[in-house]
Amino acid sequence: MTDYTRIARDGLWDNNVVFGQLLALCPLLAVTGTATNGLGMGLATTAVLIASGLAVSLLRHVITPDIRIPAFVLIIACLVTAVDMGLNAFAHELHRQLGLFIPLIVTNCAILGRAEAFASRQHPIAAGWDGLMMGLGFTAALVLLGALREILGAGTIFAGASVLLGPSFGFLETTVIPGYQGFLLMILPPGGFLVLGGLLALKALLDRRSTQSAAGRGSADPARVFTAVGVLQPEPDMGEMGESE
Known part of the structure; x- marks a missing residue:
């Protein structure tokens, strides 16, 4: 369905x-x-x-x-x-x-x-x-x-x-x-890049908080977060990083 x-x-x-x-x-x-x-x-x-x-x-x-x-x-x-x-x-x-x-x-x-x-x-x-x-x-x-x-x-x-x-x-x-x-800068294309970058960062922040909130309720994997373009990627394992060092 x-x-x-x-x-x-x-x-x-x-x-x-x-x-x-x-x-x-x-x-x-x-x-x-x-x-x-x-x-x-x-x-x-x-x-x-x-x-x-x-x-x-x-x-x-x-x-x-x-x-x-x-x-x-x-x-x-x-x-x-x-x-x-x-x-x-x-x-x-x-x-x-x-x-x-x-x-x-x-x-x-x-x-x-x-x-x-x-x-x-x-x-x-x-x-x-x-x-x-x-x-x-x-x-x-x-x-x-x-x-x-x-x-x-x-x-x-x-x-x-x-x-x-x-x-x-x-x-x-x-x-x-x-x-x-x-x-004037805001109306020109460079201003568009600046505003777009800010909005992408804001969306990434909201997605991260949403994912962490869901993880806290046990409904999502806490090791996964949204990147700036909305694609889920795993966070690095801090334990493995420590062992590799």
Whole structure:
């Protein structure tokens, strides 16, 4: 039986595209100068993840193993083209702002990876759910990084949402620090690296504490901790280290 809770936890936290797998860093650092851009890119990627997961799952018995990768890429490319045209038609300002990074969703390793590792082996409902959770996790990472960079760089959050996403999103526009002169470094890509590093360290700390807490309750192996990218690795045995010395 499919464990939908496990799939959700993987997509949102444990195996998060950004904080767990360190994938899609190019659009992550390029478009997250504002939270609005991050939200737009995240939603576009989520749509592709869901649609590609469903399509690959439905065709998994038709596509032969020898041509599966080219077939998956073709499916993803068609879906990205549809999303690109849809954004250009219905959210033109956002499409202009994101520019080339919308077509480059095709090269997002996370999408092809989920198609190969999960959707091609699962029924459509599970594949669609996995795409949704992975997409929401990716969107959350983009919005969080964009919000922190925007607050530190300009003192605002979701600036221009009414223009890029439509008038109905105007309520998101907020000035967090009135009269703030700005910190340009945070809006530039180097600032993205700094904020991303801090968030990765925070996730590693939370994972370590969670693992240690579970170990204290006897429900986990205390000799295993999460690394910065969310992969479990054993801690060295201090007794063995002492003997080797």
